[in-house]
Amino acid sequence: MITIEEFGRRLRARQTTSAEVTDECLQRVEAENPRLNAFIRVTADEARQQAREADREIAAGHDRGPLHGVPISVKDLLDIRGLPTTAASRVREGHVAARDAATIAHLRQAGAVFVGKTNLHEFAFGTTNEDSAFGPARNPYDPSRSPGGSSGGSAASVAAGMALATIGTDTGGSIRIPAAVCGLVGLKPSLGEVSIDGVVPLSRTMDHVGPLAQTVADACFVHHALLGDARAVLPAPMPLHGLRLAIPRRYFCDVLDPEVRARFDEAIERLRASGVHVDEIQIQHADQIASVYLHIVLSDAAAYHASTLDAMPERYTPNVRIRLEMGRYVLAEDYVRALAGREVLRREVDAALAQHDALVLPTLPIPAPPIGASTVQVGSATEPVRNVMLRLTQLFDVTGHPAIAIPAGQTTAGLPCGLQLVGCRMQTDALLRVALACEPQITLGFPRSGNVGG
Amino acid sequence: MTLEAWLKAAAEDAERRGLPALKPLLETLARATAALRAADFNDRADR
Numbered sequence: 001m002i003t004i005e006e007f008g009r010r011l012r013a014r015q016t017t018s019a020e021v022t023d024e025c026l027q028r029v030e031a032e033n034p035r036l037n038a039f040i041r042v043t044a045d046e047a048r049q050q051a052r053e054a055d056r057e058i059a060a061g062h063d064r065g066p067l068h069g070v071p072i073s074v075k076d077l078l079d080i081r082g083l084p085t086t087a088a089s090r091v092r093e094g095h096v097a098a099r100d101a102a103t104i105a106h107l108r109q110a111g112a113v114f115v116g117k118t119n120l121h122e123f124a125f126g127t128t129n130e131d132s133a134f135g136p137a138r139n140p141y142d143p144s145r146s147p148g149g150s151s152g153g154s155a156a157s158v159a160a161g162m163a164l165a166t167i168g169t170d171t172g173g174s175i176r177i178p179a180a181v182c183g184l185v186g187l188k189p190s191l192g193e194v195s196i197d198g199v200v201p202l203s204r205t206m207d208h209v210g211p212l213a214q215t216v217a218d219a220c221f222v223h224h225a226l227l228g229d230a231r232a233v234l235p236a237p238m239p240l241h242g243l244r245l246a247i248p249r250r251y252f253c254d255v256l257d258p259e260v261r262a263r264f265d266e267a268i269e270r271l272r273a274s275g276v277h278v279d280e281i282q283i284q285h286a287d288q289i290a291s292v293y294l295h296i297v298l299s300d301a302a303a304y305h306a307s308t309l310d311a312m313p314e315r316y317t318p319n320v321r322i323r324l325e326m327g328r329y330v331l332a333e334d335y336v337r338a339l340a341g342r343e344v345l346r347r348e349v350d351a352a353l354a355q356h357d358a359l360v361l362p363t364l365p366i367p368a369p370p371i372g373a374s375t376v377q378v379g380s381a382t383e384p385v386r387n388v389m390l391r392l393t394q395l396f397d398v399t400g401h402p403a404i405a406i407p408a409g410q411t412t413a414g415l416p417c418g419l420q421l422v423g424c425r426m427q428t429d430a431l432l433r434v435a436l437a438c439e440p441q442i443t444l445g446f447p448r449s450g451n452v453g454g
Numbered sequence: 455m456t457l458e459a460w461l462k463a464a465a466e467d468a469e470r471r472g473l474p475a476l477k478p479l480l481e482t483l484a485r486a487t488a489a490l491r492a493a494d495f496n497d498r499a500d501r
Contacts, residue, residue, distance in 0.1 A: 285493065285495065287489070288489065288490065288493050288495075290486065291486040291487070291489045291490040291493075292490065294483070294486050295486070295487070295490060298483070318475075322473065322475050322476055322479060323479065325468075325473060325476055326476060326479045326480065326483055329460075329464045329467075329480060329483065330483070330487075331455065331460065331487075334487050334490060334491070337490050337491065337493070337496055338490060340495055340496065340497070341490065341493060341495055344495045
């Protein structure tokens with residue numbers, strides 16, 4: 001599928017229209033959604049109407065910027081006025097959003113076309129998209145495998161060409177994990193940078209809203225539109241020569257599938273050959289990341305769900321219900337310890353970045369796991385899928401640093417692998433400049449996602 | 455509350471509430487809590 005950048009060029013050269021590209025996406029939805037279950041709701045009529053309106057505005061000289069007329073999908077965790085926000089749960093039966101989430105209002109202002117709302121792991125509380133009231137979403141590269149989660153339907157929708165970009169949320173890795181296994185770019189911005197108003201929460205202290213797209217440039221356009229900056233121009237890439245990256249090798253490279261490790265090492269070598277200086281650093285308390293994350297996310301989620309867990313427990317999928325119940329047993333003293341650990345980890349990531357432009361590490365230790373697998377083989381070890389999926393991403397939700405996942409090649413079976421770059425807090429634009437510079441070396445030689453299965 | 459006492463009480467409560475599937479998850483949580491309590495960043499009143 002065409003990128004947002006290319007679409008914009010062709011649109012303004014009168015070589016295509018929003019109506020035409022929106023129709024292409026909707027045809028892909030018809031062809032692929034029965035197989036992938038990426039969408040919970042398709043808004044074809046509204047999308048065609050919005051596309052025609054965008055074409056009329058552009059013809060009249062009213063150009064809203066890079067997202068004008070761009071067909072996008074939205075994770076069904078964000079409110080779009082007049083539509084249900086299901087969170088992929090029966091708990092929310094009967095809900096209809098009275099108004100747009102703040103980010104959706106910004107996208108509407110930017111002229112985006114909404115093709116539909118995408119499937120997710122129920123209440124965003126999982127990394128595989130298997131537990132959804134609407135059934136699992138599937139990976140376009142191999143429908144027997146997970147598209148990642150929780151924004152799995154979102155990722156599948158872009159990888160299969162059903163939208164040019166999508167909006168996801170990330171509390172432990174839910175943008176970057178699906179991006180990695182579906183061969184996409186996924187941006188988790190800095191904590192607090194993008195509004196979470198009108199988003200069903202998982203953890204209000206760690207939730208982030210961000211884009212999944214085919215390229216870093218596209219992710220940049222969508223990120224700025226989410227901020228309300230619809231006319232943003234692409235920042236200049238940082239010069240590659242002299243760029244300083246750091247690999248936090250201990251813990252983050254300890255548990256890796258051999259092919260994921262090989263693709264990561266190859267990307268690092270290409271970056272080095274391009275003049276990038278790559279150091280190694282340590283996050284001293286990395287072994288505490290999972291326990292800090294768990295105590296915070298469980299407590300936050302349990303507080304939000306307590307009344308519905310009591311009133312309508314049967315409406316949750318069994319796995320999500322039981323994990324939410326676990327959060328009701330966390331003691332206040334341990335939650336406070338986790339908050340202390342969060343501050344320590346934040347300072348350690350800050351310190352690691354003090355002498356570097358970005359951290360670089362794999363996004364996910366494994367390729368897409370088979371749907372239904374509870375454990376996965378990583379090298380010679382058998383690991384729980386959930387622990388492995390969150391291992392490399394959750395730290396930056398805890399600390400709030402911006403992180404971007406970039407496709408970094410494929411396994412011999414053709415499954416995508418990902419690499420992530422992590423920048424300084426509240427400096428997402430600086431991270432995007434690093435990502436724009438590194439992207440050609442990271443993705444080198446592998447086809448872009450966006451038309452998988454077609 | 456010691457972790458052992460917490461886990462025993464939590465498991466009994468889960469059983470009483472008809473949620474036996476919760477017990478292995480509580481054991482997982484107990485391991486994570488033990489790691490958290492052992493961390494060197496925790497404050498102590500005697501230091």
